[in-house]
Amino acid sequence: MRCAIHQPQFMPWLGYLNKIALADVFVFLDHVQFKKNEYQNRNRIRTPGGWMWLTVPVRFHFGDPIHDVQPAAGEPWRRKVLTAISTSYGKAPYYREYRDSLHELIDRPWRDLAQLNEATVRWLCDAFGLETAFETASALPQTRREPTRRLIDLCRHLGCDTYLSGKDGPHYMDTGAFDEEGLDLHLQHFEHPAYPQVVAGAEQEFEPCMSALDLLFNAGPERGRELIVGSGTAKPYRKEAAYESAGHRGSS
Structure with a gap:
């Protein structure tokens, strides 16, 4: 059984949903540190002028885990978010x-x-008919603190024998730890699909890497699901590494 684990993002992009679709269970990693100016409290939508940030203003202290970060009280962020979506x-x-x-x-x-983020992900998955099971890390038993061992512990607790990482995972994970603890490591390979984007009533040049809202509103649930599921694959890490290593030796 394959497990994917990721920080909860606000209205995430298609690559995030593809990772969910490739997994049997997806864990929201909500108890790790909040990162400002990334995708945890904002994402991009298409506008007539290109793209813009769709942002939830937040209150936090440096080092706070994501589940301790709160949407800013007293700011009309809900109205701004919904107005921006409606306008586009x-x-x-x-x-x-x-x-x-x-x-x-x-x-x-x-x-x-x-x-909030977990709810937006579930809402998008429901809209596209993605049926992966969800778990939340802070509601699961305590794990080791070292980042890779934390992932392994979450997989083990959920009865998974395979961890699905993004393609850049080997750059920051201890890949050898998966072998040591008897787990398979797979990498997601995602190629962004193109589809018609209607912006303020007119079709314009395609702008990739938008929130999945863009795909849902433009292509609808059935075509959207086809594009999400069909745009990525999961491949074993060790087989890829062996292939690349052999290719390198052959060219030297």
Whole structure:
């Protein structure tokens, strides 16, 4: 059984959803440090002028875990987020189908950023018909603190024998630890698909790496699911490493 683990992101992009689709279980890593100016409290949407950030302002102290970070009280971020989405996608083919449930989602009284982000991911997965099981790291038994061993412990607790990493995972993980502890390591290989983007009623040049909202409102749930599932694969890390090593020896 294959497990993927990632920090909860706000309205994530297609590569994030592809990783979910490739996994049997996906864990929201909500008890690690919040990183400012990344994708944990913002993501990108398409506008007539290109793209813009869709941002949830937050209150936090340096070092806070994601589940301790709170949306900023007293700021009209909900209205700004929904207005920006409506302005950009109001004339997209599938926007009206999801408008009411999206408004209900954003308007809930969110306890913390991790809870909000997890809900946006689940909402997108429901819309696209992705049926991967979800878990939240802070609700699971305690793990070792070392980052790679933490991932291994989460996989073990959930009965998974394979960990699915992003393609750059070997640059920062201790890949040998998976062998030592009897887990397989797979890497996600994702190629961004293209699809028609309707911005303010007109189709324009394609802009990749938007929030998955862009795909949902423009392509709809069925075509969107096809693109999400069909745009990435999971390949064993060790086999790739052996192939690359052999190719290197052959050219030397």
